Amino acid sequence: MNTLIAISGLGVFCLIAEIFNLRKLLVPVTILGLLVILGLTISEFNTPELFNNPMYNNMIVVSKFSVAFSSLFIILTIFLVALSGDFYKEHLTKISDFIAIKIFLLAGAVAMISFGNLSMFFLGIEVLSISLYILAGSKRLDLKSNEAGMKYFLMGSFASGIILFGICLIYGAMTSFDVEYIKSLSRSAELPIWYTIGVILLLIGMLFKIAAVPFHFWAPDVYEGSPSMTTATMSTLAKVVAMATLFKLLDVLNADIDYKFQIVLAIVSVLSMTVGNIMALRQNNVKRMLAFSGISHAGFMLMALLSMATAASTLLYYTAAYALAGIASFAVIIYVTRDKENEDIVNFNGLGKTNPLMAAILTASLLSMAGIPIFSGFFAKFILFTQTITTGYLVVVIAAVINSIISVGYYFKLILAMYTKEAAEDKKAVPFVYHAVAVVAILLNIVIGIYPSLVMNLLN
Amino acid sequence: MNNVINEIGIENYIFLASLLFCIGVFGVLYRRNAIIVFMSIEIMLNAVNLLFVAFSTFRQDAEGQVFVFFSMAVAAAEVAVGLAILVSVYRNVGSIDIANLKNLKG
Numbered sequence: 001m002n003t004l005i006a007i008s009g010l011g012v013f014c015l016i017a018e019i020f021n022l023r024k025l026l027v028p029v030t031i032l033g034l035l036v037i038l039g040l041t042i043s044e045f046n047t048p049e050l051f052n053n054p055m056y057n058n059m060i061v062v063s064k065f066s067v068a069f070s071s072l073f074i075i076l077t078i079f080l081v082a083l084s085g086d087f088y089k090e091h092l093t094k095i096s097d098f099i100a101i102k103i104f105l106l107a108g109a110v111a112m113i114s115f116g117n118l119s120m121f122f123l124g125i126e127v128l129s130i131s132l133y134i135l136a137g138s139k140r141l142d143l144k145s146n147e148a149g150m151k152y153f154l155m156g157s158f159a160s161g162i163i164l165f166g167i168c169l170i171y172g173a174m175t176s177f178d179v180e181y182i183k184s185l186s187r188s189a190e191l192p193i194w195y196t197i198g199v200i201l202l203l204i205g206m207l208f209k210i211a212a213v214p215f216h217f218w219a220p221d222v223y224e225g226s227p228s229m230t231t232a233t234m235s236t237l238a239k240v241v242a243m244a245t246l247f248k249l250l251d252v253l254n255a256d257i258d259y260k261f262q263i264v265l266a267i268v269s270v271l272s273m274t275v276g277n278i279m280a281l282r283q284n285n286v287k288r289m290l291a292f293s294g295i296s297h298a299g300f301m302l303m304a305l306l307s308m309a310t311a312a313s314t315l316l317y318y319t320a321a322y323a324l325a326g327i328a329s330f331a332v333i334i335y336v337t338r339d340k341e342n343e344d345i346v347n348f349n350g351l352g353k354t355n356p357l358m359a360a361i362l363t364a365s366l367l368s369m370a371g372i373p374i375f376s377g378f379f380a381k382f383i384l385f386t387q388t389i390t391t392g393y394l395v396v397v398i399a400a401v402i403n404s405i406i407s408v409g410y411y412f413k414l415i416l417a418m419y420t421k422e423a424a425e426d427k428k429a430v431p432f433v434y435h436a437v438a439v440v441a442i443l444l445n446i447v448i449g450i451y452p453s454l455v456m457n458l459l460n
Numbered sequence: 461m462n463n464v465i466n467e468i469g470i471e472n473y474i475f476l477a478s479l480l481f482c483i484g485v486f487g488v489l490y491r492r493n494a495i496i497v498f499m500s501i502e503i504m505l506n507a508v509n510l511l512f513v514a515f516s517t518f519r520q521d522a523e524g525q526v527f528v529f530f531s532m533a534v535a536a537a538e539v540a541v542g543l544a545i546l547v548s549v550y551r552n553v554g555s556i557d558i559a560n561l562k563n564l565k566g
Contacts, residue, residue, distance in 0.1 A: 119527050126534045133541050140548040147561040149545045154497060154558070157538050158488050161504035164531060165481055168508045171524055172474075172515040194474065221564040 001053055001060045003041045003070055004110050010037065011103035018096040027085035030099055031078055038074045041067055045458075058178060061116035065312055068458050069113045069244045072320055075444075076237045077106045079327045079437050080229070086431050087229045087334060098138070102233070105131035109241040113248065118167050118177040121245070125163065125209070129156045132238060135230040136222060148225025155208065155218040163205030169198030170253070179252050186254045199253050206249065210242040211291075212298045213271040220279075223291035228337060231287050232330035235294045236323040243301045247315055250305060266306060266396050272299030273403040280410045286333055286343045289410055290326075293369060296403060297322050303400060304384055307391035313459040314384055317448070320455055321376035324445040325368040331438035332362040335430060345414055350423025358430065359418045361438045366411040368445055371404050376449030383452065465518045473514035480507035494546050494556040498539060505535045 010033045017026050044051045048062040081102060088095050104127060111124030133156060137149020167177075173195035174182050186195070204215070211219035223231045276296030283289040301322075304315045335358060336351065337343045352359040368375030381404060385397050448455050465473070480503055487500025509528045516524030546556060553560050 119530055122527075123530060123534065126538065130537055130541055133538075133545065137545045137548065141552070143552050144563060146545065146549045146552055147564055150494070150549055150558065150561055151564075153538075153542045153545055154488065154501075157501050157542065158485075158504075160534075160538070161481075161484065161501060161508070164505060164508045165511075167527075168477075168511050168515065169474075171512065171527070172470075172519070175519040175521050177523055177527065225564050 001056055001062070002044070002051060003037060004060060004107060004114070006037045006040060007074075007103060007107045007110060010034070011100050011107060014096050014100035014103055023092055023095050026096055026099055027081060030081050030103065034074055034078045034081065034103075038071060038078070041070050041074060045071075058116040058180070059120045060111070060114050061179070062114060064459055065248070066110075066114035068316055069240075070110050072316070072323070073106060073109045073113070073237060073241060076240070076323055076327060077102060079331075079441055080233055080237065082433055082437050083232070083331060083334060084229060086433050087227075087338070098135075101131045101134055105135075105233070105237070109237065112241055112245045115248075116179050118170070118179065118182075121249075122164065122167060125245070126160060128238065128241060129160065129209075132156070132230070132234060135233065136226040138230065139227045144225040145227060146225075148222045151218055151225075152222040155222075159205045159208035159215075162201050162208070166198045166200070166202030166205060169194040169201065173198065183252050183254065186252075202249065202253070203246070206242060206246045207268065210239060210246060210298045210301075211295055212268055212302060213275045213295065214268075216272065216275070216295045216298075219295060220288050220291040223294070224285055224288045224343075228287065228330065228334045228343070231290075232327065232334065235290060236326040236330070239294060239298065240319040240323050243298070243319060244315065247305060247308075247311055250308065262306060265302060266393055269299045269302035269306070270396055270399045272296060272302065273400060274299075277403050277406045277410075281406070283410070284344050284346075286337075286345060286348070286414065288343075289345075289414070290329070290333075293407065293410070294326075296407060297369070299403075300381070300384065300400060303388055303393075303396060306393055306396065307387050310387055313456050314380075314387055316459060317376070317452065317455045318380040318384055320448060321368065321380040321445060324441045324448075325365040325375070325377060328361055328365040328438045328441040328445065329369075331434050331441065332358045332365075335434040345417050346424075348414060348417050349421035350418070352419040354423045354425070354427040355430065357435065358438065361442050362418065363415050364442050365445070366415060368442075368449070370408045370411045372408075374446065374449055376445050376452070379449050379452045383456070465514065470514065470518045473511060473518075477507045477511035477514070480504075480510070483507075492557050492559045494549075494558050497558065498542055498546075502535065502539065505531060 014030060044062055045067045048064055048067055051062040081099060084098055088098050108124045108127030111120055115121040115124060133149060133153045136152045137145055139145035171177060173192050174185055208215040273296045276292045276299060280289050280292035283292060301318055304311045304318060337347055340347050368377035371378045371381040388397050484500045484504030488497055491497055509531055512524045512528050550556055
C-alpha cells in the first residue's frame with residue numbers, strides 16, 4: 001500500500017509542479033522520486049506481511065510476488081520518464097501532463113499486480129488503460145495518432161466491459177470480491193455455472209489486453225500509429241503488467257486445475273507465437289514489426305502459465321529480459337526516427353557506420369529478443385522450455401523452438417539494414433539520455449543473463 | 461425486496477443482463493457511427509451494473525452495490541477520454557464515421 005500511495009503522491013506532485021514553473025527540473029525530480037519509491041518497495045521485500053495494513057480492508061496485499069513485479073515496473077517507468085524529457089522537448093508547456101500520466105499509469109500497474117480484492121483489480125486496469133488511451137492519442141494533430149487512440153479506446157473499453165461482466169458473474173457465485181475468500185471457495189464448494197462463465201469472460205478480457213491471438217488485431221495498428229514513446233510504454237510496461245496480472249488471476253481463480261483450460265491455453269500460446277512471427281516477417285515498419293514480435297512474445301509468456309507451480313519466477317525472468325531489451329531497442333528507435341515521417345526500416349540504413357554504439361545496442365537488444373546467448377533472452381527461453389518440458393507439453397516446446405528460429409529472420413532484416421546498406425545521411429549528435437538509457441538497459445539485460453539466479457531465486 | 465428476486469428468479473436477471481450485454485456487443489461490432497459505438501459500450505457496462513445490483517440483493521450483501529459506484533465513475537472517466545479523442549478525430553477528418561479510420565494497415 002505504501003508504494004501505491006507514494007506513487008500517487010508523486011503523480012499529484014508532477015501535476016502541481018506546473019503551477020510552480022518547475023518544468024525544466026521535472027524529469028530529474030521525478031526520476032529521483034521514483035528511485036526513492038523503488039528503495040521503499042524493495043525494503044518491503046523480505047518481510048512483506050508487515051506491510052499488510054488491515055486498515056485498508058485487504059484491498060492491497062503485499063507479497064514477494066507483488067514487490068518483485070512492482071520493482072520491475074518502477075525500473076521500467078524510470079527509463080521511460082528519462083526518455084520523455086527529450087522526446088517531449090517541443091511540448092515543454094505540457095510536459096508535466098505527460099509525466100503525470102505516466103506516473104498514474106504506474107499507479108494503475110501497481111494496483112493491478114498487488115490487488116487483494118477484485119474491485120482494486122478493476123480500478124487498476126482502468127487507470128492503466130485510460131492513461132494509455134490518452135497517451136496513444138496524444139499527438140492530436142496527427143491523423144495516425146488519432147486513429148490509434150480511437151482504435152485503442154474502442155477495443156480497450158470493449159475488453160473492459162467483458163472483464164467487468166466476468167467479475168460480476170464471479171461475484172454472483174461467490175458473494176465476495178475478496179481474493180483470499182474466492183481462492184479458498186473455488187477449490188472446495190459446489191459452484192454455479194456462472195462462475196465458470198465469469199472466469200472465461202475475465203480471461204478473454206485479459207487476453208485482449210495482452211494482445212494474444214485471436215484477440216490481437218488491434219495491436220499492430222495501435223503500436224504503429226501511437227507516438228513512439230507511447231509504443232515503448234505499451235510494448236514493455238503495459239504488456240508485462242497485463243501478463244503478471246493474468247498469472248495472479250489464474251492463481252486466484254484456480255482455473256488451471258481444469259485440463260481443458262490448459263489445452264486452450266496451450267493452443268492460444270502456440271497460435272500467438274506463430275501468427276505473430278509470420279506476420280512480422282513481412283513488415284517494413286519497425287514499430288509494426290515490434291508489435292507482431294510482441295504478440296509472439298505474449299505467446300511465449302503464456303507458455304509459462306502452463307506450469308503454474310513454477311511460473312512466477314520464470315515469468316518474472318522472462319518479462320524482465322523482454323522489457324529491458326524492449327526499452328533498449330526503443331531508445332534507439334526513438335532516437336533514429338524522431339524527426340522522420342515514418343518508422344520504415346530504410347531509416348536505419350547505415351546506422352552501423354554513422355553511429356556504431358547505437359547500432360550495437362539495437363543489435364544486442366534484438367538478439368536478446370530472438371534468444372541468442374549471453375543476452376538474458378536466451379536464458380529466459382531456455383528456462384521456460386525446460387520447465388514446460390518437465391510439465392509435459394513437448395509439442396508446445398517444439399512449436400516454440402521453431403518460432404524462435406523464424407523470429408531470427410525478421411530481427412536480422414533490421415540488423416542487416418544497419419550494417420550492410422549505405423547511410424542516407426551524415427552522423428548526427430545523440431542526446432546523452434538516449435545513450436544512457438540504452439546502455440543501462442542493455443547492461444541490466446546482460447547482467448541478469450549472466451547471473452540468472454539473481455532473478456530466478458527471488459520468488460522461490 | 462428479497463422476495464421479489466426469489467419470485468422472479470435470479471436466472472431471469474442474468475438472462476436480461478446477458479441480453480443487454482449482447483445488444484451492446486453487437487452495437488460495437490456492427491455500427492459505424494462513433495457516438496453510437498460509445499452508447500453501445502455504455503449499454504454493456506450498464507447491463508453489468510444491473511446484474512451487480514440484482515446479485516447484491518439476491519445475496520443480501522452490500523459490496524456489489526458499492527462496486528456499481530466504482531464502475532459508474534470509471535465509465536464516466538472512460539467516456540470523457542473517448543469523447544476527447546473523438547473531438548480531435550473530428551477536427552482532422554471532419555466526420556465521426558469510424559469506417560474513415562483506415563490509414564493504418566499492413
